Structure formats: structure tokens, C-alpha cells
Amino acid sequence: MTQGTENTSTDRRSDRTKAAILRAARERFAEHGYERTTIRAVASDAGIDPSMVMRYFGNKAQLFDATLTIDLRLPDLTDVAADELPQTLVRHFLARWEGDPADDALLVLMRSAVTNEQAAARMHEIFAAQVAPALAAALGPEAAARRAGLVSAQLLGLGLTRYLLRLPAVTTLTPDEIERGLAPAIQAVLDPD
Amino acid sequence: MTQGTENTSTDRRSDRTKAAILRAARERFAEHGYERTTIRAVASDAGIDPSMVMRYFGNKAQLFDATLTIDLRLPDLTDVAADELPQTLVRHFLARWEGDPADDALLVLMRSAVTNEQAAARMHEIFAAQVAPALAAALGPEAAARRAGLVSAQLLGLGLTRYLLRLPAVTTLTPDEIERGLAPAIQAVLDPD
DNA sequence: ACTGTAGGCCAACGAGTGTTGACTTTCCAG
DNA sequence: CTGGAAAGTCAACACTCGTTGGCCTACAGT
Numbered sequence: 230m231t232q233g234t235e236n237t238s239t240d241r242r243s244d245r246t247k248a249a250i251l252r253a254a255r256e257r258f259a260e261h262g263y264e265r266t267t268i269r270a271v272a273s274d275a276g277i278d279p280s281m282v283m284r285y286f287g288n289k290a291q292l293f294d295a296t297l298t299i300d301l302r303l304p305d306l307t308d309v310a311a312d313e314l315p316q317t318l319v320r321h322f323l324a325r326w327e328g329d330p331a332d333d334a335l336l337v338l339m340r341s342a343v344t345n346e347q348a349a350a351r352m353h354e355i356f357a358a359q360v361a362p363a364l365a366a367a368l369g370p371e372a373a374a375r376r377a378g379l380v381s382a383q384l385l386g387l388g389l390t391r392y393l394l395r396l397p398a399v400t401t402l403t404p405d406e407i408e409r410g411l412a413p414a415i416q417a418v419l420d421p422d
Numbered sequence: 423m424t425q426g427t428e429n430t431s432t433d434r435r436s437d438r439t440k441a442a443i444l445r446a447a448r449e450r451f452a453e454h455g456y457e458r459t460t461i462r463a464v465a466s467d468a469g470i471d472p473s474m475v476m477r478y479f480g481n482k483a484q485l486f487d488a489t490l491t492i493d494l495r496l497p498d499l500t501d502v503a504a505d506e507l508p509q510t511l512v513r514h515f516l517a518r519w520e521g522d523p524a525d526d527a528l529l530v531l532m533r534s535a536v537t538n539e540q541a542a543a544r545m546h547e548i549f550a551a552q553v554a555p556a557l558a559a560a561l562g563p564e565a566a567a568r569r570a571g572l573v574s575a576q577l578l579g580l581g582l583t584r585y586l587l588r589l590p591a592v593t594t595l596t597p598d599e600i601e602r603g604l605a606p607a608i609q610a611v612l613d614p615d
Numbered sequence: 616a617c618t619g620t621a622g623g624c625c626a627a628c629g630a631g632t633g634t635t636g637a638c639t640t641t642c643c644a645g
Numbered sequence: 646c647t648g649g650a651a652a653g654t655c656a657a658c659a660c661t662c663g664t665t666g667g668c669c670t671a672c673a674g675t
Binding site: 261262264265339340342343344349353356357361374375376377378381382383384386389391393394395396397398399401402406410411413414415416417418420 | 454455535536537542549550554569570571572575576577579582583584586587588589594599603604606607608609610611
Binding site for chain 3: 242243246277278280281284
């Protein structure tokens with residue numbers, strides 16, 4: 230399959246179409262979820278034949294898997310003051326989503342994870358590898374373990390209602406209003422009662 | 423089609439299989455969402471032929487629609503003290519979900535609404551017809567309009583992470599811990615800052 | 616100029632889907 | 646006892662899907 234010579238800048242041709250397939254797949258999976266996304270549609274978007282998708286990614290599940298490489302880009306929370314932590318979190322996710330929700334990988338994942346085991350498992354991984362440690366840096370490990378779940382529930386709840394379900398009561402709020410409304414709530418979850 | 427005589431207690435036979443189909447459909451839609459639920463599987467669960475499903479419900483979309491009749495059974499919040507409101511809400515939804523999440527209609531709807539426009543629209547209706555008025559009774563109309571969205575985001579976030587995504591950080595919490603953790607957060611959203 | 620190989624296309628397969636119409640069985644009213 | 650409607654079965658249609666294998670084309674190395 231891969232020839233012995235490992236060049237950093239050759240294999241030009243295939244790399245470009247491979248990237249085109251990935252880009253198209255991300256968009257489709259984001260908009261319609263796993264089941265309603267067809268290999269034929271992805272190939273058509275990328276301007277190539279469906280069989281090329283199989284050649285480069287094996288099958289649909291592996292293509293989906295290749296799509297799910299997600300970096301939340303959470304800032305280092307070690308030096309963030311306790312009372313600024315909630316607002317930092319809300320602002321971070323809002324900034325991430327307000328840009329172009331349609332192809333944000335985290336929303337892609339949420340959309341598919343509610344019906345697809347593979348996607349749900351990936352969600353668990355991302356949570357354990359990124360969210361939990363980031364909070365542990367700010368709160369200490371044992372407090373983080375107890376609070377991280379509900380914090381995630383609140384942030385994902387915002388993503389769900391505003392960007393996936395698009396509930397009018399949430400979409401009509403401005404980012405500022407959301408930040409002012411949700412930050413105290415997250416503060417309440419973080420505070421020891 | 424419907425004969426002139428309108429009996430309240432006859433037409434026995436068909437009513438029972440119609441109910442069996444609905445029950446089976448709810449379970450399937452709840453567990454796998456709209457796309458992955460097949461008419462054949464529903465019919466098999468109900469112990470009848472797939473064509474009967476078509477006879478009684480027309481097509482798959484209409485069967486799905488018939489499944490989505492949801493009553494949140496929210497209590498009357500008019501006489502609930504302001505500081506007991508959050509705990510009342512959290513307790514209500516936890517009680518509803520802890521029983522048998524697998525066939526709770528609201529979770530069915532959430533699971534499908536992230537990829538299905540029809541389901542998302544129904545979610546909007548339910549929200550406008552049930553959640554918003556219930557909160558208006560407790561907070562007054564203009565405060566409710568501003569807060570209802572974020573309250574819904576928090577409650578649906580709980581449902582999403584605990585029952586659909588099953589994030590370990592959330593599923594390992596006891597109902598009591600969730601109530602103690604989340605009620606203050608919802609209080610914070612409701613309070614005018 | 617020749618050839619091997621990687622990149623790409625085309626046509627088809629097998630399985631599963633929603634849906635339909637004709638046929639059979641059940642059962643109650645006359 | 647006997648029609649006839651209601652309830653249910655059966656087999657098939659038309660379609661889409663993921664996936665496969667054979668074929669064509671461009672092009673770099675010799």
C-alpha cells in the first residue's frame with residue numbers, strides 16, 4: 230500500500246482529494262447526522278466517484294471516525310480566578326459556535342452521538358481527555374470529578390437548544406445575554422453549597 | 423371510511439392492534455431515532471404485518487407524528503414559592519426520566535429532533551405550549567420570556583448528557599446529587615442579577 | 616518509446632427500505 | 646345460514662444504499 234519512501238511533500242494528488250472528501254464529509258455529517266449522510270453525496274460534493282471514498286477510507290464508519298478528530302481548544306484554566314471561570318467557559322464555547330455552527334466538529338458529534346454508539350463513545354473520550362483535566366487544573370481533581378458532569382450538561386444543553394434544536398427562546402438571546410444569564414448558573418454548580 | 427355510527431366502545435379489535443403499533447413505534451423511535459427505525463421492525467414487535475402499519479397510519483412520517491403527542495405533565499407552578507421553583511423542576515424531570523428513560527416520549531423527541539426537522543418543529547410547539555406558560559405562571563410573562571430559554575437549556579442538557587449520551591461523569595451521580603447541584607444553578611438563571 | 620503504477624471512473628451486486636395491491640381469514644348483522 | 650365488511654397476510658415493486666471489481670488514463674522512471 231504505502232511505498233517505502235516517506236516523502237513529506239510528494240503524494241500531492243491523492244492528498245488533495247483525500248482532504249476534499251474529509252471536508253465534504255464533515256459538512257454532511259454535521260448537517261444531517263450519520264444515518265442520513267450518504268457516501269454518494271459526499272463523493273459528489275468532493276467532485277469524485279463514490280468508490281474513491283472507499284479506497285481512501287475503507288468504509289463509511291471509518292470515514293466517520295476520521296471526521297471525529299476534535300480539539301476543544303480549551304484554554305489553560307490553571308491561572309483563571311475562581312469567579313471568572315464560568316464566564317471564561319461560556320465565552321469560549323459561544324465564540325466557538327457563533328462563528329459557523331454548521332461545521333463545528335463538536336456539534337457534528339453531538340448530532341450523531343444521540344443515535345450512534347460509535348459517536349457517543351468518542352464523546353466520552355473527548356470529555357475524559359479534555360474537559361475533565363481542564364477543570365481539574367482549576368478546581369483540583371476531586372472537586373472537578375464531582376462538578377464536571379453538571380458543568381458539561383449545562384454547556385452542552387446550550388449547544389443543543391441554540392444550535393441543534395434552535396429553540397426560539399434560546400436563539401433570540403444575544404451572546405451577551407447568554408453569558409450574563411448562564412455564568413452565574415455555572416458558578417452555582419461549581420460552588421460548594 | 424369511517425361509518426356513520428359513532429360508537430364509543432366498539433371497533434375493539436382494531437383499536438388494540440393500533441395501540442400495539444404505537445407502543446412498539448415509541449420504543450423503537452426512542453432507542454434508535456427516526457432514520458434507523460424500520461416499519462418492518464415496528465410491525466414485528468407489534469406482532470402483525472408491516473402493511474397494517476400503513477393501513478392505520480398512512481406512512482412512516484405520520485406514524486412518527488402520532489408518536490409525538492407529548493404531555494410534560496408540568497405541575498401548576500402558580501403557588502410554588504420562588505425559592506422552591508428550581509428544585510421542583512429538577513425533581514419533576516428526574517422523576518419522569520429515572521423510571522424508564524427508554525420509552526419516555528420527550529427523550530424520543532430529543533433523539534430525533536437533532537436531525538429531523540419535523541421533530542424539531544414539534545419540540546418548538548411543546549416548548550411554547552407547555553414550558554413557557556408554566557414558567558409565566560410563576561414568574562410573570564415578561565420575566566419568563568427572558569429566562570425560559572436558559573432554564574430549558576439546563577434541563578434538556580441534563581437529559582442529553584445523562585440519558586442520551588450517557589456521559590459517565592453525569593450517570594454516576596445520584597438523583598439527589600443532581601438535584602442539589604443543579605437547583606442552585608437554575609435559581610441563578612431565574613434571579614435577576 | 617515502454618511500462619508499471621497510482622488515481623480515477625463505470626457498471627453492477629446484494630441487501631434492505633417504504634409502500635402497494637391482491638388475496639385470505641375472521642366475525643358479526645340480517 | 647349467509648352475505649359482506651373489517652382485520653390481517655403475502656408477495657412483489659421501485660428505489661436507495663454501501664460496497665466491489667474491472668477498466669481506463671495520465672505520467673514518472675528507465
